[in-house]
Amino acid sequence: MRVILFLAGLLASGPLFAQSAAHERMKTLQADPASLQAAIAAGKKASFFCANCHGEGGVAKTSDVPNLAGQHPAYLLEQIRKFGAGERKDQFMQGLIKVLNDEERAQIALYYASVTVPPSKADSSQIAHGKMMFDKLCARCHGPNARGNELYPRLAGQQQPYLKKSITHYRDGTGVRNNQLMAIATSPLKNEDIVALSHYLTQLP
Ligand code: HEC
Ligand code: HEC
The missing domain is CATH 1.10.760.10 (Cytochrome c-like domain)
Known part of the structure; x- marks a missing residue:
């Protein structure tokens, strides 16, 4: 065992x-x-x-x-x-x-x-909570500015509804997206945390 x-x-x-x-x-x-x-x-x-x-x-x-x-x-x-x-x-x-x-x-x-991705607009009331959650739970892999590296994807400037959908898929273990690291990282998230994180990430340059 x-x-x-x-x-x-x-x-x-x-x-x-x-x-x-x-x-x-x-x-x-x-x-x-x-x-x-x-x-x-x-x-x-x-x-x-x-x-x-x-x-x-x-x-x-x-x-x-x-x-x-x-x-x-x-x-x-x-x-x-x-x-x-x-x-x-x-x-x-x-x-x-x-x-x-x-x-x-x-x-x-x-x-x-090779192409630059532009940041998107976000609900500014969500950003402080999103940043707090990101710094605590996500930055150690995705990087302090969410720009990722060879091992982890960039999240900065990604589309907000797509981020929300993807994070929820990892957390809920539906089998749509499978990654053990992400399943663990997202397990403590409440729905409102996911919304805040997605707004924070979409507006990052
Ligand atoms: C231990 C490292 C680790 C931590 C911590 C982590 N991630 Fe990830 N993340 C990954 C890996 C590896 C992938 C790629 C997984 C795959 O192949 O599906 C990923 C993928 C993602 C994706 C998919 C990106 C895309 O373009 O579809 C999102 C969104 C994401 N992570 C958000 C987060 C958020 C939000 C947190 C914090 C709550 C977080 N991650 C914490 C390692 C991590
Ligand atoms: C009909 C629309 C459509 C077309 C055409 C399309 N895609 Fe996609 N693609 C999607 C959708 C929707 C997703 C997200 C799926 C999900 O929710 O996980 C996606 C996801 C991806 C991802 C994962 C991105 C990430 O951040 O994790 C890659 C890579 C990708 N597509 C590459 C391609 C390539 C290369 C082509 C052309 C050969 C292509 N796609 C054509 C709709 C499309």
Whole structure:
């Protein structure tokens, strides 16, 4: 039993983003400035269809669709992998992602990561409580300004309804989004905390 718990702990705390073939390809492209520029240009073309929902340059057209602009490419690739493997649920994304090969996945992730995401408007009465909760429960992974890093997604400037929906999915353990670290981090949150957090995060630059 102890061994099983230990192994489960290792899995949960091990490499957060599986080193997929697309991930390896992305690192190769990043290593050379000319290849990176070419990949970003190719990613812009390859993502023309994604713009229908995620917007031009990855700034979403409707607020329950996430912005992809400014997001860390390793996180984007990991979510693409999760949709493809059925570990993250969204009927449309699960089907769509299967048509992308590893090269296109790496190019699209690098393209979106290269675009700046603008902050959105928020309900200012929510911000103080949201900041207090964020600093206490979230900043140690997502960073003091919610800008994330190679291991954790950027949250700053993300769409407010999407943030609210996603945080609730992790907390409620519905199986739509699965991540043990996030399940633990969100377990103490009340609905009003989630609202406050989402307003605080959406207006961060
Ligand atoms: C019909 C609308 C639609 C289209 C077209 C679309 N997406 Fe999505 N995408 C969504 C929605 C909705 C979500 C959020 C699902 C959820 O609530 O978890 C999403 C989520 C994502 C995420 C996860 C982002 C995050 O912050 O976790 C990635 C990555 C993504 N899409 C990539 C793409 C790519 C690449 C394309 C083009 C090949 C694409 N999407 C096309 C609707 C769309
Ligand atoms: C121990 C580290 C850790 C802590 C603490 C943490 N997170 Fe996360 N968070 C993650 C990881 C890892 C992911 C990616 C999970 C996945 O693949 O679904 C994530 C994903 C997210 C996402 C999804 C982003 C997107 O684009 O869809 C949101 C929203 C989020 N976290 C909000 C929070 C909030 C709010 C808190 C504080 C209450 C918090 N996180 C605390 C590690 C953490």
